[in-house]
Each structure stands twice: as C-alpha cells, then as structure tokens.
Amino acid sequence: MSSSAMKKKVLLMGKSGSGKTSMRSIIFANYIARDTRRLGATSKTKQNLFKSNSFLKDVFANCNLKKNLHFLLTLVDVEHSHVRFLGNLVLNLWDCGGQDTFMENYFTSQRDNIFRNVEVLIYVFDVESRELEKDMHYYQSCLEAILQNSPDAKVFCLVHKMDLVQEDQRDLIFKEREEDLKRLSRPLACTCFRTSIWDETLYKAWSSIVYQLIPNVQQLETNLRNFAQIIEADEVLLFERATFLVISHYQCKEQRDAHRFEKISNIIKQFKLSCSKLAASFQSMEVRNSNFAAFIDVFTSNTYVMVIMSDPSIPSAATLINIRNARKHFEKLERVDGPKHSLHMRMR
Amino acid sequence: MEEDCRPLLSSEPTGESYSHRGSTGSLDIRTKRPFYVEPRNIVSDDLQERISAEAAILNSRVHYYSRLTGSSDTVLSPPNHVIPTAEEIYIYSPLGTAFKVPDSVQASKNPSIVTIFAIWNTMMGTSILSIPWGIKQAGFTMGIIILIFTGLLMLYCCYIVIKSPKAIKVEDTSNWEFPDVCRFYFGKFGQWSSLFFSMVSLVGAMVVYWVLMSNFLYNTGQFMYNHANNVNTSDSEFGTNGSERVICPYPKTNPGRNDTTSTLCQITIGNDTSGSSFEHYWSKTNTIPLYLIILLLPLLCFRSASFFARFTFFGTISVVYLIVLVTIKAAHLGFHLEFHWLDPSQFYVPEFRLLFPQLTGVLTLAFFIHNCIITLMKSNKKQENNVRDLSLAYLLVGGTYMYVGVLIFAAFPSPPLSKDCIEPNFLDNFSSSDVLVFVARVCLLFQMITVYPLLGYLVRVQIMGQLFGNHYPSFLHILVLNIAIVGAGVLMAMFYPNIGSIIRFSGAICGLALVFLLPALVHMISLKQQGKLTWLSIVFHSFLILLGVANLLAQFFM
Numbered sequence: 001m002s003s004s005a006m007k008k009k010v011l012l013m014g015k016s017g018s019g020k021t022s023m024r025s026i027i028f029a030n031y032i033a034r035d036t037r038r039l040g041a042t043s044k045t046k047q048n049l050f051k052s053n054s055f056l057k058d059v060f061a062n063c064n065l066k067k068n069l070h071f072l073l074t075l076v077d078v079e080h081s082h083v084r085f086l087g088n089l090v091l092n093l094w095d096c097g098g099q100d101t102f103m104e105n106y107f108t109s110q111r112d113n114i115f116r117n118v119e120v121l122i123y124v125f126d127v128e129s130r131e132l133e134k135d136m137h138y139y140q141s142c143l144e145a146i147l148q149n150s151p152d153a154k155v156f157c158l159v160h161k162m163d164l165v166q167e168d169q170r171d172l173i174f175k176e177r178e179e180d181l182k183r184l185s186r187p188l189a190c191t192c193f194r195t196s197i198w199d200e201t202l203y204k205a206w207s208s209i210v211y212q213l214i215p216n217v218q219q220l221e222t223n224l225r226n227f228a229q230i231i232e233a234d235e236v237l238l239f240e241r242a243t244f245l246v247i248s249h250y251q252c253k254e255q256r257d258a259h260r261f262e263k264i265s266n267i268i269k270q271f272k273l274s275c276s277k278l279a280a281s282f283q284s285m286e287v288r289n290s291n292f293a294a295f296i297d298v299f300t301s302n303t304y305v306m307v308i309m310s311d312p313s314i315p316s317a318a319t320l321i322n323i324r325n326a327r328k329h330f331e332k333l334e335r336v337d338g339p340k341h342s343l344h345m346r347m348r
Numbered sequence: 349m350e351e352d353c354r355p356l357l358s359s360e361p362t363g364e365s366y367s368h369r370g371s372t373g374s375l376d377i378r379t380k381r382p383f384y385v386e387p388r389n390i391v392s393d394d395l396q397e398r399i400s401a402e403a404a405i406l407n408s409r410v411h412y413y414s415r416l417t418g419s420s421d422t423v424l425s426p427p428n429h430v431i432p433t434a435e436e437i438y439i440y441s442p443l444g445t446a447f448k449v450p451d452s453v454q455a456s457k458n459p460s461i462v463t464i465f466a467i468w469n470t471m472m473g474t475s476i477l478s479i480p481w482g483i484k485q486a487g488f489t490m491g492i493i494i495l496i497f498t499g500l501l502m503l504y505c506c507y508i509v510i511k512s513p514k515a516i517k518v519e520d521t522s523n524w525e526f527p528d529v530c531r532f533y534f535g536k537f538g539q540w541s542s543l544f545f546s547m548v549s550l551v552g553a554m555v556v557y558w559v560l561m562s563n564f565l566y567n568t569g570q571f572m573y574n575h576a577n578n579v580n581t582s583d584s585e586f587g588t589n590g591s592e593r594v595i596c597p598y599p600k601t602n603p604g605r606n607d608t609t610s611t612l613c614q615i616t617i618g619n620d621t622s623g624s625s626f627e628h629y630w631s632k633t634n635t636i637p638l639y640l641i642i643l644l645l646p647l648l649c650f651r652s653a654s655f656f657a658r659f660t661f662f663g664t665i666s667v668v669y670l671i672v673l674v675t676i677k678a679a680h681l682g683f684h685l686e687f688h689w690l691d692p693s694q695f696y697v698p699e700f701r702l703l704f705p706q707l708t709g710v711l712t713l714a715f716f717i718h719n720c721i722i723t724l725m726k727s728n729k730k731q732e733n734n735v736r737d738l739s740l741a742y743l744l745v746g747g748t749y750m751y752v753g754v755l756i757f758a759a760f761p762s763p764p765l766s767k768d769c770i771e772p773n774f775l776d777n778f779s780s781s782d783v784l785v786f787v788a789r790v791c792l793l794f795q796m797i798t799v800y801p802l803l804g805y806l807v808r809v810q811i812m813g814q815l816f817g818n819h820y821p822s823f824l825h826i827l828v829l830n831i832a833i834v835g836a837g838v839l840m841a842m843f844y845p846n847i848g849s850i851i852r853f854s855g856a857i858c859g860l861a862l863v864f865l866l867p868a869l870v871h872m873i874s875l876k877q878q879g880k881l882t883w884l885s886i887v888f889h890s891f892l893i894l895l896g897v898a899n900l901l902a903q904f905f906m
Contacts, residue, residue: 022424163429197409200405259401266408267408270415
C-alpha cells in the first residue's frame with residue numbers, strides 16, 4: 001500500500017450492484033469472469049464472515065476507534081486492478097454502502113488511506129435505486145472525505161443504467177438528478193453524465209472524463225489538426241492508451257457513421273484481448289484495401305494514433321515515417337510539462 | 349440487506365437488475381439469442397445502409413461484451429428492451445442479401461372482407477353530408493357522372509400509391525407509409541411536402557368537425573328546448589307542410605320567384621333573430637363554438653389518444669343510421685325529379701352546371717385515404733388480392749355516397765322548395781324538431797367528439813415529431829398547437845360555417861399533392877428506373893397532374 005500511496009488514484013465508487021465492475025471491464029477490456037475467479041473473498045463474503053464469526057465481532061466491537069463520522073464503507077476491494085492508465089493513474093474500485101455499524105468503526109481509520117492522493121473520483125449512481133436518500137448520503141460522505149484528503153480531485157457523477165428508464169423520461173430524470181447532485185456537491189464542482197452500457201452514452205462519458213485528464217490536451221488537438229493537414233489524411237484519431245477511448249480527432253470531411261469511434265475502440269479492444277491470450281501485446285496495425293489505408297500505432301506515452309488515408313497510392317512507408325516524426329514532436333509537447341507529471345490541466 | 353449478501357459477481361445474474369426483466373425461462377433464451385448481424389460491405393462504396401446505425405453499433409457492442417465474459421455468463425448479455433423488436437431483425441446471407449425473419453407470431457392477418465370493411469370505415473367521413481349539395485352544384489346527371497369518374501380516378505391513384513413501396517428494392521420498405529416513399533424519391537422536400545399536405549387534410553377535417561359539432565349541438569339544444577317549452581317552430585321556418593317537414597333555411601332570391609314569397613322569407617328570418625334570451629345564449633354562430641372550447645381543448649391536451657380509439661365503432665353506427673334515415677325519408681317524401689338539361693328553372697337546377705368543380709373538390713376529400721392506405725392494406729391476409737379488395741372497397745364507398753346523394757337529391761320536395769335549397773350539410777334541411785334527425789345529430793355529435801381528439805393527436809404527433817423530434821416536447825408546445833387548431837375551428841364556425849367550401853378547398857389542396865402530383869411523379873420515376881416508362885404513361889400521368897392542378901384552380905374560380 002505504501003508504494004501505491006505515491007501514485008495518483010482514480011476512485012470508482014458507488015453502491016454495490018450499481019454496475020461499476022461491468023463498467024470497468026468494458027472500458028478497460030478486462031475479463032470479468034477471470035477477475036472474480038482470481039479474487040479472494042469479495043466484500044459480501046467478508047461481511048458474512050464477520051457476521052458469522054462472533055469472536056471477530058467482539059474484537060471489533062471493543063476496538064477503541066474514532067467513530068465521530070457516519071462514514072460507512074465496506075471493504076471490497078480486492079479489485080486493486082492492475083490497470084494503469086494515463087501514465088501512472090491506478091484505478092481503484094470501491095463499494096459504498098454497507099450497513100453494519102461495527103464495520104464503520106473498523107474502516108473509519110482506512111478512510112484517509114483510501115481518499116489520499118486521489119486524482120479523480122467517479123461516483124456511480126443506479127438510476128433505478130429505491131433508496132435515493134441513502135445514496136446521496138453516502139455520496140456526501142465520500143465528498144467530505146475528498147475535501148479533507150484530496151481537495152484538488154475532480155469529481156464526476158455517472159447516473160447509470162439509464163436504459164431501464166423509458167426513453168421519453170430520460171432527460172427529465174437525468175436533469176433532476178443532476179440538479180440535486182450539483183447542489184449537494186458544493187463547494188466541489190461535479191460533472192454529471194447519464195450512462196448505460198447499452199448505448200453510446202457510457203463511451204462518451206468516459207471519453208469526456210479522460211479528455212479532461214490528459215495534460216495539454218488542447219495543444220495536442222491543435223497540433224493534431226496541423227499534422228493531419230500536412231500528411232493529407234482523411235481523419236486522424238487520438239486514443240488513450242489503456243482504454244482506447246477517442247480523446248480527440250480531426251476529420252477533413254463529414255463522415256457518415258457517428259458511432260465509428262466506439263466501433264473502432266471495441267474492435268481494437270477485442271484484438272487486444274486476443275493478443276493477451278497469446279501473451280503478446282498489441283503495438284501497431286495497418287489495414288489497407290483499394291479504397292483506403294488505416295494505420296494504428298503507438299504515439300505518445302499516453303496515446304495511440306489512428307491515421308486514415310483515402311489515397312491508396314501513397315505508400316505505407318511514407319505515412320509511417322510521417323507518424324514517427326510526428327511522434328517525436330508530440331512527445332516533446334508532453335515532456336514540456338516536466339517530470340512532475342502533474343495532471344492538472346494548464347491553460348496556456 | 350439481502351442484496352449485500354450475494355456475491356458481487358457470479359455466473360448467475362441474481363444481483364443485477366437486468367436479470368429481473370423477463371422470466372427465468374428467458375435466461376436460456378438469452379444465452380442462445382443469435383443477435384449477430386454481419387458487418388456491412390466495406391468494399392463497395394454503397395451509400396445504402398443495409399442495417400440501421402443503431403443496430404450496427406449495438407452489434408459491435410454485443411460482439412465486444414461477449415468477449416469479456418465466459419460463454420455461460422449472462423451478466424453482459426443484452427436485456428430484452430435493448431434488442432430491436434422482431435420486425436427490425438434481419439438475417440444476412442454471406443452473399444450480401446438480407447431478408448427479414450417472417451414473424452410467426454405476427455399481427456393477425458385479416459381476411460379480405462375485414463380489410464374492405466376497414467377501408468370503407470376509414471373513408472366514410474363527414475363528407476357524406478355534403479354529397480347531395482355537391483350533386484346539386486354539379487347538376488344531377490353531371491353529378492352522377494362525376495362521382496363515378498372521380499371515384500375511378502382516385503382508385504387508380506390509390507393503386508399506384510400501394511404499388512409504390514414495392515418498387516423500391518434497395519431498402520426494406522415493409523414499415524413504410526407513403527410519406528416515407530416521398531422522402532426516398534424527393535428527399536427532405538418530399539418528406540416535408542407530404543407532411544404539410546397531410547396536415548392540410550387533417551386540419552381541414554378538424555375545422556369541419558368544429559363547424560358540424562357547433563351545428564349539431566345547437567340543434568340538439570334547440571330540440572330539447574322546444575320540446576320542453578312546447579314551442580312550435582313550423583311558422584318561423586320556411587319549408588314544406590305536412591308530416592315530413594323539409595325546410596329551406598336560407599331561401600335565395602330567385603329571378604323566377606314571387607316577390608311576396610321573398611318578403612315573407614325575410615320577415616320570417618327577421619323574427620328569428622329578435623329572439624328570446626335562450627336564442628341569445630344558444631346561437632349557432634355566436635356562442636356555441638365557444639362553449640365547445642371548454643369541452644374539447646382539455647381533451648386535445650391528453651398525452652395519449654388510445655382512450656378515444658375505442659369509440660371508432662360509433663362512426664360505423666352513425667353512417668349506417670344515416671343510410672337508414674335517408675331511406676326512410678326518401679320513402680316518405682317520394683321522388684321529385686325533373687330533367688332540365690341546361691337552363692335553370694324556378695325549382696330545379698340544370699342537369700349540367702358550371703359549378704361542377706365544387707363537387708370534384710368535395711369528392712377529392714370524400715375518397716381520400718392515400719396517406720394511410722398502405723398501412724391498411726398490410727394486414728390483408730392474401731396480399732395478391734390487394735387490388736381487387738381495394739376496388740371493391742372503393743365500389744362500396746362510391747355506392748354509399750351515390751345512394752345517399754341521389755336519394756336526398758331526388759326526394760327533396762321540389763314543388764314547394766327549390767333544389768337550390770339543399771344545404772352543404774343535408775341534415776340542416778330538416779327541422780330541429782324532427783325526432784329521427786335529432787337522433788342522427790346526437791350520434792354524429794358524439795362520434796365527432798370522440799374522433800376530434802384522435803385527429804388532434806395525429807396532427808400533434810406528425811408536427812411535433814418532425815419539428816422537435818419528440819411527440820410531447822412540453823405542455824406549452826402542445827397547448828400552443830391546440831389553441832391554434834381550435835382557434836381556426838372557432839373562427840370558421842363563427843364567421844364562415846359553410847362546410848361545403850371548407851371541404852372542397854381542403855380536399856383540392858391536399859388532393860393535388862397527395863392524390864395526383866406525388867403518386868404520379870413517384871410512379872413515373874419508378875417506371876423510368878425500371879426502364880418501363882412509355883410515352884403513353886408519361887402523357888397519362890401528366891394529364892393526371894394537370895387534372896389535380898385544374899381541380900384546385902377551379903375551386904377558386906367557380
């Protein structure tokens with residue numbers, strides 16, 4: 001724990017059953033089944049363990065721990081996923097919302113550890129939850145902890161499972177929730193998204209979140225546009241490395257398919273899953289036919305690039321050289337921020 | 349508390365709310381559900397999408413999510429409400445063609461007789477009340493000829509409308525209506541123009557309904573007042589004497605008429621207007637249109653019209669009752685026909701009149717079903733009989749109109765009254781104390797009160813859907829739209845309650861676009877694409893378009 005205390009964290013929190021694990025597995029392309037097999041006891045099992053073992057219960061009941069805050073946390077986390085993204089952010093997944101008061105005592109002391117060094121807090125709400133008051137209560141507790149331990153953290157709220165709401169009611173319900181959340185979050189500013197794994201909203205929400213975490217992203221975008229125009233590409237996409245979320249793109253003419261970013265991300269993530277079965281890692285790809293040529297390659301330490309050329313007469317080597325030279329230029333851009341690896345956005 | 353005891357993720361999806369949808373039996377179906385759609389052909393630059401964008405992206409997601417879990421794990425399996433409905437699922441063959449799964453549990457198909465009846469029921473509108481007036485405007489013989497001719501013409505136009513989606517091979521047109529066909533051929537312009545002209549016919553019908561509802565409500569109230577107060581109205585109205593009383597509400601001064609008769613009419617009309625306070629508060633043009641606002645504006649603002657759809661059987665009952673009524677009246681009054689071919693006489697109208705475009709205008713709306721015929725024909729069990737069934741339906745409708753029109757015209761007692769007295773709403777020619785007609789008015793009033801919100805709903809869905817993409821953007825939008833429509837109706841009812849004119853103008857306008865112009869153009873273009881366009885076709889269909897234009901122009905000049 002001590003080494004990871006230096007690393008910045010992304011906390012993905014929410015009530016159990018709100019969809020965090022599915023969300024994480026979809027965004028980061030982790031096998032779900034494999035994780036649960038690998039995991040030891042989950043929170044539920046631990047809770048059962050504590051409940052059934054009266055000796056442990058007595059021990060904790062007699063513990064002389066501070067209990068001045070109603071801070072309810074149950075320990076899940078064996079999902080210390082080894083997912084790193086955006087350089088050195090570690091994703092931590094926590095369930096919020098146990099009810100056992102004796103757990104409260106035990107974990108209040110862990111609270112500071114959990115909430116220290118947090119870069120981003122992503123809180124997931126289940127739109128179908130019947131206990132709105134409780135959800136808001138847990139959320140507020142997390143916010144208090146954030147204010148105490150990592151006051152510079154960015155806060156995002158996802159209202160999840162929106163596909164279970166009728167289509168004509170979705171905007172209304174989301175607006176209501178957003179107002180409540182923004183009000184509750186003061187003085188912190190929270191950004192709210194409505195998401196569902198069955199439509200494009202999840203992808204877009206996470207793309208926005210990641211976009212806000214990339215350092216110098218606007219400079220990257222300007223340079224991307226120049227790059228695309230110089231090499232005469234039809235479209236150039238910039239992906240985040242771990243999640244293959246499209247951070248920014250440049251297109252020189254209108255494209256038909258509005259969902260192409262998510263489709264490409266899904267295809268590449270599936271390919272990465274296949275590669276990992278062979279203990280291989282994906283680095284680059286070229287797809288070519290008589291109508292177009294597409295190149296996907298590593299770009300900077302945080303990003304991948306995809307270049308699409310509709311003039312197939314341009315030889316691959318030319319485009320690859322261009323990408324390699326651009327890479328050097330873009331890396332310089334990132335390195336300008338220095339070894340501090342500060343991930344706060346700087347407006348230049 | 350129980351939720352927390354269950355493991356976070358397991359192979360049985362008990363904790364996820366997704367699994368609560370559908371029964372446990374569906375669990376097996378979900379793992380076996382073959383929702384796979386082959387990616388579209390990326391080799392050729394085919395602009396036509398074979399699958400919708402939503403289906404393509406959902407397929408991509410399902411492919412990807414299925415890689416993330418074990419095959420027996422249904423955690424990330426698509427829930428029922430996310431999968432497109434059976435009508436939207438296609439099966440692709442590796443050769444690139446696609447066909448729909450024939451749904452075995454499809455909406456029940458109807459035998460021909462039911463389809464014919466449904467078409468008859470939909471076409472029979474309130475224009476039946478104006479047919480005798482239309483025949484009078486055109487002249488008796490000419491009226492009959494025009495009715496047959498217009499019926500055949502509109503039948504042909506209907507036939508090319510139902511043929512039009514079948515000619516489109518590149519897209520799946522099984523859910524299309526005629527506006528979608530127009531959008532396919534003419535782009536946004538076609539879609540908007542077919543929408544606009546559909547609106548004209550609907551809003552025209554709603555205005556006519558308001559005028560008629562005011563009329564019927566007035567007469568109903570008048571009947572009950574007269575009955576309660578035992579007022580005898582036979583002196584105040586100009587009409588026949590005897591058991592079957594036919595009146596002439598607005599006797600026109602005629603060159604052949606006596607001056608005494610005309611002054612008598614003017615005096616009697618004068619007596620009507622200086623009425624009691626009841627007549628002051630219960631006036632056909634001054635107050636009743638406003639009373640109706642209180643009843644109907646709230647009904648229009650309902651979110652869903654399914655409640656009113658239950659009452660559509662009233663329309664059939666009303667029409668059947670009208671036919672029976674007409675038969676009884678004709679039997680009692682006897683026939684009064686004299687044939688004066690070209691010159692007007694005191695009591696009769698010429699057989700051929702220059703005012704015949706008014707009849708064609710009315711008939712264009714009376715035979716209008718072109719914006720929904722494709723949907724009605726879809727539920728026909730034997731699709732190969734569509735043309736035959738459509739023709740039979742038109743024959744039935746034409747026969748009904750002919751029957752009512754001819755009988756009323758022929759039975760109109762001409763020696764005391766002139767045929768010119770036939771009103772655009774033939775029920776106006778009967779006194780408000782006539783019991784049989786009173787029942788007809790009450791039936792029609794009730795039917796119209798239940799159909800009016802349905803029409804309002806159709807207008808709202810189409811306008812709001814096209815303008816805002818949402819059928820119910822906000823209460824304010826709906827209220828503004830409803831006030832506009834109701835306002836138009838009230839203004840017409842107060843200042844120009846001549847339903848004959850309203851029907852013929854709206855009929856000619858929407859007929860020009862949706863009956864003559866667009867179907868003919870679509871037919872010619874599809875023939876050209878198939879390479880079967882002959883000069884005869886071009887001439888004939890251009891002639892159809894000209895007829896439509898002439899129909900509209902003639903309404904203004906005649």
